[in-house]
Amino acid sequence: MNISILQEAFSAFIRTHGLERHFQRLAVFDIGKRSEADNALASTLTKKLISASNTPAEALLYSLGTHADGLTELQVASIREEAGFNEVGQAKILRWWMHLWHCYKNPFSLLLTVLATISYFTDDAKGAIVIGSMVALGTLIRFMQESRSNKAAEKLKAMVSNTATVLRRSVTEDVLGTTREYFSLPEQRHQLHKIEIPINLLVPGDIIALSAGDMIPADVRLLTAKHLFVSQAAMTGESLPVEKFTQQTVEDISNPLDRDNLCFMGTNVISGAATAVIVSTGKNTYFGMLADRVLKTDRSPTAFQRGVNEVSWLLIRFMLVMVPMVLMINGFTKHDWWSASLFALSIAVGLTPEMLLMIVTATLAKGAIYLSRKKVIVKRLDAIQNFGAMNVLCTDKTGTLTQDKIFLERHTDIFGVASDNVLDYAYLNSYHQTGLKNLLDVAVLEHVELQSKLNVASCFRKIDEIPFDFQRRRMSVIVSERDDRHLLICKGAVDEILSVCSNVHMHGTTSALTSELLERIRKVTGALNEEGLRVVAVAARECRPNTESYDVKDEAELTLFGYIAFLDPPKESTAPAIDALQRHGVKVKVLTGDNDKVTAKVCREVGLAFDAILLGAQVEAMSDAELAVAVENYDIFAKLTPLHKERIVRALRQGDHIVGFLGDGINDAPALRAADIGISVDSAVDIAKEAADIILLEKSLLVLEQGVMEGRKTFANMLKYTKMSASSNFGNVFSVLLASVFLPFLPMLPLQLLVQNLLYDFSQVAIPLDNVDPESLAMPQRWNSGEIGRFMLFFGPMSSVFDIATFGLMWYVFRANSPDTQTLFQSGWFVEGLLTQTLIVHMIRTRKIPFVQSRASWPLLATTATIMAVGIFLPMGPFAEYFNLQALPLSYFGWLAAILLGYMLLTQAMKSFYARRYGWDSAPPKRMLRPRKISIGSGEGVISQ
Incomplete structure (x- = not known):
């Protein structure tokens, strides 16, 4: 690694x-x-x-x-x-046998092992073999899937490197x-x-x-x-x-x-x-x-893992209620506490979606591999779910909304008249600086003809430089053309340059910087900004050659020579990408260090609507409470420092938003760290890539939109399994509880219940490959344990209606109403229970009519069809006696078809009712407030539209 x-x-x-x-x-x-x-x-x-x-x-x-x-x-x-x-100390790659042990050592596998051991020592060798096989198969499936996922993740990580x-x-x-x-x-x-x-x-x-x-x-x-x-x-x-x-x-x-x-x-x-x-x-x-x-420290759970844990604890709470009830009812009514205990343990297993972690891992790995084909590298698999849950995207402007290519459009004196002298000074500054050369420097240095014109190599000797930083927003180089003088050339943001200027160069002479000139300068630079040009001021002063080292304090008493203006045109893909993100419930906010006028023009060109722009100085003056209100009302933030960006991201997160931040510069690193999901690009500076969770190989919002949709698809499939398994298992256990009250024998043996649960789990292994309805991808979704609990209580007992119908069928029609005929009763319910559980996969995977309006992927269709066939074959085939089952009369299957049809019709009707009342997918995050002009701190938001 x-x-x-x-x-x-x-x-x-x-x-x-x-x-x-x-x-x-x-x-x-x-x-x-x-x-x-x-x-x-x-x-x-x-x-x-x-x-x-x-x-x-x-x-x-x-x-x-x-x-x-x-x-x-x-x-x-x-x-x-x-x-x-x-390479620093890292988690060692586990040997395969240690990995296999880690895949085995979970509470569910240990519980099944206890059951298998008890079965073996109670002379139930067949039961021990079947339960042991379940443990082995479950462990092997997880081992194989995690190995595949880990290899895929390592390949993706290997693509991200620093030098x-x-x-x-x-x-x-x-x-x-x-x-x-x-x-x-x-x-x-x-x-x-x-x-x-x-x-x-x-x-x-x-x-x-x-x-x-x-x-x-x-x-x-x-x-x-x-x-x-x-x-x-x-x-x-x-x-x-x-x-x-x-x-x-x-x-x-x-x-x-x-x-x-x-x-x-x-x-x-x-x-x-x-x-x-x-x-x-x-x-x-x-x-x-x-x-x-x-x-050496146990890793604390991520936000995604906390969501999974909430769902797990929800199921455990149901288990803690249901299992003791089943134990007590069966113990008192059957007077066989040993069998009742085994059965209660089986119920505990039956309530648990054993394959949840495997399904989650497989789904995340599939999403990561898919995104890699779309030029998106996922450094942390859990980030995929955050990608889909994101409802606010904060992005830098330069190179994201605009092209990565910046063009030097003009070089003018202080009055806006073309000036080669200003370009000469700018070239000397960019040529001799050794710090981080940004796109502006690259654009200046493309004027290679100046290298020979100025005789840069032979005539100008670099003395020193004062590097750029984000507080001063300017940088200087000191060069010597003649031994009797040093020339300090400073370029940077207009306001920051003006703050250290006392003179201006105009009409070939130097004059004092008066308030009238300052006002005119601001009008000229403002007009350039209105044209969408980014303006950088250029100033200089001569210094006596009595020192070889210069500092920030030497940036004083400068003479303003003029400006260089750059054009950063918007990307053609930006407008449709922003429109697509907003249609999918992702609010785009622009956080830039650039000035408000240039930012406003670019945002209008890409179709990003706004009423006002909030400036960094205003952010600085706000309390956290004021900023929390402001971030809901403003979509465009300009002239920000890195810490301003970080504060804005944190304020949005505290407002219950899932926040993504897209940036590639040094000044973006704090915000990348603060966001729920940091997104950078492969060409970013090292620290930006380190802070990011996801790396884009193509700096495009269209690529980002594809990643968001894949994240939602990944989460939708995980949510499907959780809802299906939780509601189905709960319904099954609820039926067991009802049957235990009235039947003189167990409605299903522990072994049969475990086999049924295993088959049902296998029917869902293809869920990571399933199709997702477009409606489920329209808005961001999050883990919502309360909604899952409601879904579980609503749809679980509904299957019990048809289980009770099956009990009546077996009791009254087929006369399986005594301990001597319990095998027939258990076989009938085994088949009906497995088929309804498997069908629920197709009924609950979509809000629409299954098989007609929404069709599952062919791998999921194949696995569910196979499991249903196996479920019918077990009591009818030669292995029935191993599971204490027996062949069912052919007339049973006519009744079974009617029960299944009724189950599907009722489920479809109740889906419509449930969706109208509660909604079908997880509740989306709260609605963003409408941007509007507000007065905050010492000033009012800049109205730019």
Whole structure:
């Protein structure tokens, strides 16, 4: 398994399952709460990291057997033999026999084993064989299905990988030698390569380059760092990023996490750039030790699993009521407490949908494989159900609603007149920056003719840079054209650039920035925004060449030269995709850091209706209660920071919505983590992919809509089985309870009841492959144990009406009314009970008329037909005596046909009544409020439509 999946799993544990207390500061290094082995390992790790922090860089490189320009491939191979791959501790793949044991060791299998053992020691060998066969078959089915599902999931996970930028050297074979010899090689004897490799191939001693958006792939010591801010939230629980430096200023800090020059696997770069040497990899990292602790901790259930558990407990509560009643009634009326106890145990098994977990796993695996063909990679199978349950989709604008290709449309002075000077400055800025190059930089750099015009390589020497961050929303480079001056060129969001400008360049001269000019500037940029152009301001100032290092404070007293304006046209597929999602009950909300005017134009072009836009500044001023109201009323949010996006997603979730978030940037990572289902793309930055549950190989809302529908189909089939099995089993047990009151013998032997239950379960193994009515896919659905309980109580006893009719038939017509003729009675009810249970599959799988308006898939038709045939064959064939059954008179089957026809007609009529009164599918989430203009905080929503 690649490291990205393990990181995702680790982050998911922290943020979702209440394990924060295990991963806060000092979690690993607080050795007092750990075993002796863990204490020793933690102590060793602490000493190693502290030593790496305190050791001078050159000495550290020497001790690691590396060089400032990296390792050779020969050295890498040698180190990997000792250190292994850069993979953290992970759940080991179980050997097949251990997997088989895990498939067996569930309460239902253990209960059946007890029954088989009791049967064997009570001289009922045939019963023991049959029950034992049930256990073996049930275990094998689950084993085979889970093995297939796990293999499919691993193949899907393997498609999602991350890389790191590493420095490697190639050395001619005749000069290869020991590490000391290698350090003394002349510069011309080796070549430096900066390459991208999978992060599981990194080894201690590798030199890596880091920039904004990168996931730190190992525990590292910084060699160079420029305005490097790292998020350590996954490790420490602190939401704010921390700045890292090359030197440790305070030497007596004992906690490695507080060290200035150390970074850790699993954290991520927010802004800035750095180079670092890898100190530890894999299980020997801080992250590796935390992951090991997680693997030793029982995993808390996900939201999906909690839904399944609610349904399971519902069935258990029914069992706790019904089983004692059956035991007491049969014990007092038959005076055979031993048989009554066995029968009550059989009832307990009969009430339980033993195949639920197998059906769920198979259905999820099928959905994941289907989605992989639609260019959707499911990293966590449970996410499929959340995909279908999603009723709010929050999405970024750039590259999602719009094309991934941004075009540089204009370059103008402050008055909107074309200016080559502005383009020259923008090109120098984009060319020399080493941070995360976004699509705007790519669009600027496509003007390759400027490279020769400006003589970028020979005339301009880069001095320094001030990297971009999401608070300043701008970045600067400092270049030198002549030795007597430095030129600081800054580009960024218009408001943020204006905040550090004191002058403007117009008509070839520099003038002070007055309020009149500021108003005119805002009109010019506003007009560009109204045209749907994204405007980036460009400013500069000359600096004296008395320093080689610049900081944010140097971004002051700048001169505004003009703007570069970009066109980000909407995708052709966006409008129909939004329409399809909204028709299917998914409300689309746009959360973007872009300005409101550009956002408004794009949203209008793609048909996304709105009355107002809420700005990030307004979100900042709101309390949580105010924001909870605002997120219901607004669909478009602009000029947001990453934390604003996260707050909005959390507010929607607290409003009882199932929220998906689609994003691919660094600024989307917090919201991806906060959403019920994080959706990213394969081209996203590392941290966005790590935070996501689902990866799209094609950044299109149409692909997303297909995934939503498959998620709903998956859930619909799981819900079918739960409803069918729960109502059918309850009806069967209810009939047993009624019969036990009046009959002088057991209405069905424990063995017969178990065989009937096994056959019924087999009739439903094809449900994951079943068709789903379009009506069931129209709206999001969730687990609703209350609705399932009502369904169970409504349809379960209805089958008892026909069971009682069968009792009367066998008692009065066929004279099976004494202990001597009980075998005939039990055979008659065995066949009728199995056939009605099997038919209920087709009756309840759809609200429509079965076989006519809605037809099951051919695998489900085949399995149910086969089981019905087997049910009739057992009492009529040569194996009847093994199950204490006997052949039924041919006239019985005429009566049976009439009972089955009546059962189907009544069920269909009651379905219509039930659907009109309660609805057929699980209740959809509450209706979204109508967007409207509201006044919040210090200002009013921006009216844009």
